[in-house]
Amino acid sequence: MENQKHFVIDFDSTFTRVEALDVLCEISLRGQPDATESLQKIKDITDLGMEGKISFRESLEQRLEILKAHRSHLPELIARLSDQVSESFQRNREFVKKYADQIYILSNGFKDFIVPIVEHFGITEDRVFANEFVYDDAGNIVGFNKDNMLSENNGKPNKIKSLNLKGEVYVLGDGYTDYEIKKAGIAHKFYAFTENVRRQNVLENADHEAPNLDEVLYLNKMERALSYPKSRINVLLLENIHEHGVRKLQEEGYNVKVHPAGMDEDELCEAIKDVSIIGIRSKTQITKKVLDNANRLLAVGAFCIGTNQIDLVECQRKGVAVFNAPFSNTRSVVELAIAEIILLMRNIHDKSMGMHNGRWDKSAKGSFEVRGKTLGIIGYGNIGAQLSVVAESIGIKVQFYDLEEKLALGNAVQCKSLDDLLETSDMITLHIDGRPDNSGFMKEEHFAKMKDGVIFLNLARGPVVDIAALKKYVLSGKIRGVGVDVYPEEPKSNDEEFTSELRGLPNTILTPHIGGSTLEAQENIADFVPGKIMEYINTGSTNNSVNFPNIVLPTLKDAHRFIHIHKNEPGILAKINHILANHNLNIVGQYLKTNEEIGYVITDINKNYDEEVIKNLKNIKETIRFRVLY
Incomplete structure (x- = not known):
């Protein structure tokens, strides 16, 4: 099909979190006196090849010479690589399986260990293009198939060119050899995959940075495990929030910025424009003026007990949930x-x-x-x-x-x-x-x-x-x-x-x-507040929110969750359900709670629905904010 999308995906440090030959080196040289030195040499050679500073064939020959590997090492290598599949690929396993006929694994690594890994994701051997080990009679790995075009410089672009793919070609990888496909004019876009490793010279040549597979699927409006990539959620933490809280939000996948002091109103008005989550302590004032400039703000975390520094009513009116730590210190x-x-x-x-x-x-x-x-x-x-x-x-x-x-x-x-x-x-x-x-x-x-x-x-x-x-x-x-x-x-x-x-x-x-301000209290707060915010972002649960109706929600399974925040006026639930009924949607579960200012309706529905329903729900006059979660 002329308009079909083809996804060409690298293996090492993209599909998996590691470079397979580095792991094979650890296995094959285990117990050897020069193991540490040899492993470092392998890694240095890998980086030089990835950055395009030495030819790929040079890189391959030098690494295999150091490896001294045997066929018997491969089962352990495959087992270890299976545990090292990148998190966003594991998360989007259903996408990979469903679109396996549009996916190609293109690697300068070796089919011997790649095929057993990707087969579990529905990708068949005929869609894996990689090098092949050469063994001697004793099973020692003594080289590679030099007739395979992927063992040569420009092997990747030449291989994709030979496939004569019809439609748009999207390349996802972490190395310079992946960029070469775009450079040769064969790929429509090159995404620099940075979930596991970040190479500056690769980023400089990329069409787009992809912190994870979720980002690529989001940009291409394709099915994915997450409704919104977490890497697109910008977090600003002020006033020396404890490092435990910073780390917890980073590990969730959010894009976290830290500022050691408070900010005055004008500074914060500028800094908050693209922020989805802000964390403060007692000095920073979240005023109406600040909130008027917060175009994307979803939640405020008060890493303290008090919330008088936050305009709670204005946060309600703008659909911004506020969480604090009422007991932690x-x-x-x-x-x-x-x-x-x-x-x-x-x-x-x-x-x-x-x-x-x-x-x-x-x-x-x-x-x-x-x-x-x-x-x-x-x-x-x-x-x-x-x-x-x-x-x-x-x-x-x-x-x-x-x-x-x-x-x-x-x-x-x-x-x-x-x-x-x-x-x-x-x-x-x-x-x-x-x-x-x-x-x-x-x-x-x-x-x-x-x-x-x-x-x-x-x-x-x-x-x-x-x-x-x-x-x-x-x-x-x-x-x-x-x-x-x-x-x-x-x-x-x-x-x-x-x-x-x-x-x-x-x-x-x-x-x-x-x-x-004790280490115990700050660590408790830094655990509690991010936990509540992440629960709200991920599930819509408002348990312990200071300004939202408190709802504890069940885990979302095999459904999409519509979150509708609106002015607390009569008849809104009826309007929501009327729209859902007009689109013949099956409601799996529905939850409603209100306070003086706002109403909070959560509706879980079956996955198959017309996108028009979202537009209609957003157009309800009293709507403050609408989100879809899955």
Whole structure:
């Protein structure tokens, strides 16, 4: 057929993750004293040939001379190569099998080990073009068939030319010899395959970089295992996200960029334009202006507890799901609170500073145990509740105030009013969120009601405390110890100076927003948040989303999943089902959940459907975002 597509695919480092002769070298030279040196020579010669710096025949002859291989080594080689098939080929096994009559394996390797591998993917021997080993009577590999055109320079283009293929020829490979087919004018396109190895001189000559087979199939609008190549999903991670999180997203196949600091609004508006996933901590503000510039954004990951730095409602309106880590750093914040309470009750900060300045002040004056004292916790959420338990375990009496009725843990007591807590607590710690209503929560009038000599901590959010009022009561002596970890304005990076009215105050511990900054907490967060985002991208599940209706979805099997996010208005589900019925689609499963702003409908349908149905679903007036998953 004149318009048929033919796919010419390389074997080594394309169909498989490795160079087969390198593996054969490991097998044949196992136990030999010069094995390591020989293996390196083989790899160096392979690279020179792939880059076009020596002739292919030279490369082949030199490698076989070093190998000293035998026919008996091939079964192990085949077994090892079978385990090294590239992930995207394994993932798209159904495509390879279905279109095997349009696929050619063209390799400078050897049919002896290639055929047994590709046969499992439905590719028959007659569609494999490669070299052939020559053996002596004892079964030693002593050379190769020099009459085979693939053993010569320009062997690949000459072989494809001899096939006289009708239609468009697409070449997928990682080496210069693969590009030569396009260079000779025989191929329509050359895709530089970079899933396993990236060669710059090959990329420079390619029509397109293919990080995986998914990309090639996506560009050619062919059947594939993934609805959208993961390599096309751009991820931007700000503020020193833990390397575990970076690695987890990279291993998923996403295109990940890392920026060590926060960004201001204008910087972020520019940086976010082609980003599908953004990961931030507490400094970066995801505002309406930023979201207006986020053309492709699917999800925001807050690698922390709070989400007040994100415009959650605007994210809803634009169909952007937000995920955070509500529990992952709880223990770290609690431990810092306990440590600071003890240090401040003993006036350790000022005594330590005095020692550094040469002052010896051995005295019990103003130094107290925490045992028997009363701790007042404002905000009895995850952190407040765990702090309650730990504090009580070391002999502290605990009382708390929360807007909601909460189950008190241990012997803790819920105060009827905030004033009750302020007037009766020896130590007070804030653990409220950063919602706008909480801005300036702790005012001068509240400090005035506290007991004389109180210890005060804010490890919650910077804007919730009136800093000028706090300073006033520290200088007056009413508050005799302060621990602050969060501030109304914080530097965007470690290179900026920290400025605050609290600097230089007596018995005041200032920390740079590190309440959750332990390696354990950051690793937990870096595991939890990417996991939730990847689950959302891959399945549509919104479990633990901050701003989307929470739906836990079953694994998608033998179906396509339509995800429809829309304004929460009556009758949308009826419109969706009317369109599906008009296209005679069989619904395998359907799930709906709403909140105040949006509705979230997931419909699993059989794979066979008219593309027109997608257009019709997108055209529903109330649609915010539509995705297809499979």
